[in-house]
Amino acid sequence: MTAGSKNKAPYKLIVTDIDNTVFDWVNYYVTAFNALLDTVASTIGSSRELLAAESRDVFSEHGSIEYPFLAQELQSVNKFYGSDIDRMLSEAVAPGRDAFMAAAQSVLKPYDDVPSTLAAIKKRFPDLPIVALTDAPRYVAMWKLNKLGLLEHYDAVYGLPDPRVPTCEISRRVKVDPEILLKHLQQSNFGFKGKIRILPDDYEKPGVRGLKTVLMDFDLDEPIEKRQDVLWIGDNLRKDIGLGKRLNVRSAWAEYGSKVSEGNLASLSLFSPPQNIHKNVYIKANDPSAPRPDVVFNSFSDLLTEMGLAKK
Numbered sequence: 001m002t003a004g005s006k007n008k009a010p011y012k013l014i015v016t017d018i019d020n021t022v023f024d025w026v027n028y029y030v031t032a033f034n035a036l037l038d039t040v041a042s043t044i045g046s047s048r049e050l051l052a053a054e055s056r057d058v059f060s061e062h063g064s065i066e067y068p069f070l071a072q073e074l075q076s077v078n079k080f081y082g083s084d085i086d087r088m089l090s091e092a093v094a095p096g097r098d099a100f101m102a103a104a105q106s107v108l109k110p111y112d113d114v115p116s117t118l119a120a121i122k123k124r125f126p127d128l129p130i131v132a133l134t135d136a137p138r139y140v141a142m143w144k145l146n147k148l149g150l151l152e153h154y155d156a157v158y159g160l161p162d163p164r165v166p167t168c169e170i171s172r173r174v175k176v177d178p179e180i181l182l183k184h185l186q187q188s189n190f191g192f193k194g195k196i197r198i199l200p201d202d203y204e205k206p207g208v209r210g211l212k213t214v215l216m217d218f219d220l221d222e223p224i225e226k227r228q229d230v231l232w233i234g235d236n237l238r239k240d241i242g243l244g245k246r247l248n249v250r251s252a253w254a255e256y257g258s259k260v261s262e263g264n265l266a267s268l269s270l271f272s273p274p275q276n277i278h279k280n281v282y283i284k285a286n287d288p289s290a291p292r293p294d295v296v297f298n299s300f301s302d303l304l305t306e307m308g309l310a311k312k
Contacts, residue, residue, distance in 0.1 A: 022114045035099040040096045056273050135159075
């Protein structure tokens with residue numbers, strides 16, 4: 001791949017994963033989620049361990065570890081409050097959400113070099129589309145990118161369907177605060193002016209249909225031998241790099257995103273179903289049977305070298 005000139009980019013499209021590619025998702029989610037569990041456990045007189053185990057069941061049912069209505073779906077919470085939804089929402093759900101958000105404040109940040117790298121690429125190649133492709137629910141993905149201050153650098157966001165709203169089995173009442181429910185129903189795009197695409201659940205990686213949809217939308221679904229003008233960046237060798245190789249797009253492994261502390265991994269395993277860990281965290285960096293990337297990024301700023309923009 002030749003370096004880009006000032007006016008012509010070396011690629012026609014850049015597609016990035018989000019979690020563990022533009023920010024440390026594991027540290028963020030473990031920190032914030034444990035704060036939620038501690039708060040709810042203290043409120044109802046339970047233990048974090050019990051609520052963590054119940055969380056695995058809820059996440060398994062919804063097929064996503066980032067299900068935003070987790071607290072009101074926990075078995076112990078429902079047993080404690082019964083049909084008193086108002087009390088549940090005010091005593092457990094809202095404080096749990098507040099604890100999650102407060103803890104997230106200090107850890108929901110992009111990797112240091114991500115904002116400057118994306119800004120530099122947009123400045124040099126303003127017409128080059130940069131797309132986010134994620135297995136997270138669309139709303140959750142955009143919420144994270146907005147909080148990270150990165151949404152403005154993207155031209156499109158592709159995510160999975162937003163989660164369903166929980167209801168009380170007895171009263172059929174929605175178990176969500178009206179203000180939060182309104183935000184959910186409004187399908188906020190956070191002022192984003194780019195393309196938003198909600199993909200079917202079965203388009204989840206490592207299946208190729210999500211990335212193939214991106215290529216089709218940007219008129220780059222060319223014969224397989226002509227796709228090297230697309231750059232795909234992800235942290236998971238099997239899930240991300242595997243699908244990139246299957247579609248013959250140039251695939252960059254965000255190797256830095258595969259470095260997870262033993263403590264965070266142990267904590268994650270307490271509340272995450274095993275299949276979600278495998279989907280969200282690549283923990284076998286030395287797996288010789290994994291697909292090989294075209295290029296390895298030791299930091300996100302290596303993208304500048306790939307684009308011919310690195311300082312010499």
